[in-house]
Amino acid sequence: MPKRAAAALVAGAMVTVLTACGSGGGGGSADKGAGHKLVVGFSQVGAESGWRTANTKSVQESAKKAGIELKFSDAQQKQENQIKAIRSFIQQKVDVIAFSPVVESGWDTVLKEAKDARIPVILTDRAVDSKDDSLYVSFLGSDFVEEGKKAGDWLVKEYQGKSDEVNIVELQGTTGSAPANDRKAGFGDVIKAEAKFKVVASQTGDFTRAKGKEVMQAFLKAQPKIDVLYAHNDDMALGAIQAIEEAGKKPGSDIRIISVDGVKDAFTAMSQGKINVDVECNPLLGDQLMDLVKKVKAGEQVPKRIKTEEGVFTQDQAAAALPTRQY
Template structure:
């Protein structure tokens, strides 16, 4: 065998050995931190452990959202660790710290309020655990503490509610008196839905919010606050703007007990588009509801898997939503999933 042939054989052996080492290296799943600072092997096909801290179960919307996220996580073959904060921030912070201690692969949470989470989110970042915001945002200067926000544009929902009202009552002479049932104090939807509504109303000075108080997003509190509104200003209220449908449904009960006709004597605007709102509209007791879609669980899981695989995500991702009126309710009611 001459030297030229020997050299070619040795070259082929060396190339084969290098390719073998490269293949072994690329197949490693040792669970070490990836180049972007996150846990896991960076493979969307792997089984993940996902911690999910939900606000609570204050409404039909929230229940539907919880089930959508939980089902999407388990359907994708991942392990779910779930915690219900019962609308208390301290419970949510405790749950997130528990997820960190358990070394989950990702944390999902819907913040009870916008502020006060910076410390615990820094702890998650230090642990290399990516955090995903679902439905509600946080007000923190350092946006590296979470990967992305998935949910609704609450400001736009407020604008939609206001624009519908202005169009509905454009022929009314004089002042239009509005009472407002706000959501949980300090929460993103309460802040933003009020902001969007007032932004539109600023150009229509004859539309005035005469009373505004939190109903904490619950049906019972909505009824209680509306009773107080009616006791002090019952004959002067033209419109109720409620930050969610459950409070509006509670308020409808209070209006009927007061002796007025909801939907006629007082226009009723809700947000969420839950089945209960469609039932109220079909009965002529509610005028409109602005959709806030809770069924984004599969989309959320896709985003988590994409991030773990190394894909860069936008900081804010919105879901598409509509607005529904009384005259659509009866036809659409059978199609509502929540």
């Protein structure tokens, strides 16, 4: 058996290496002749979700709109691909490098190379874990704690002036992931101010519909009274809605639902009154990124941390936004 396991590991590693091939750097040579067109090298994590795809599209379209030449590279979830891509951006002498780090650590060397080549680096969507914060000029992305707080704020306002106990169940994201930890913390911070809010059950739904449904079904049976569901993402909320309906209750009125993300399917559910409020986690940061690139290149001082513009959607707003929702 150990022999078999070892063989399995080797085969697994081989497959990984094979799939890692075929994703080079940005490609093409930097043509910086006519009119000093800005060139940005952008290294994306991959295309693992609809959210990410919308993020990529947004960056590409905004670059075109802003008249910036974009060198795009897909890292297929691998750090070594991203490092390769950044090195090739440095060789091509792009004006600005932007990237969404696959993982948090291990970036110091390659970022140092960029710094030595005097190319400013902007982080998007995800942060890096480095002691030396002079290695990048700014981090543009969502603030997950803030998203949790917004969810909590809505709840506090909704139950203002009522003194009855409010029983809340929470569907957490993947255990240990940054959005799950932060959305839980932000929400908890806001609601702990009032004693009437009680989180009676909190389990992970792994950010998926199937798990969201399964866990919610168990909650519905184990908890005698549930007033509010707080789901860390829309997929889990959509799964939970099915569970609530099968239990003969009305999602949105019998059990109020707070969700995070703001994807199209959730907006459809909101327009049917099944989700009460959705805190946006915006992938469309292209325009903000291109503004930032121009400012950085013009030598302006930019803040180290820029939060993406994110709203909170109520049912009416969601119904209005539904036809133009891109993801």
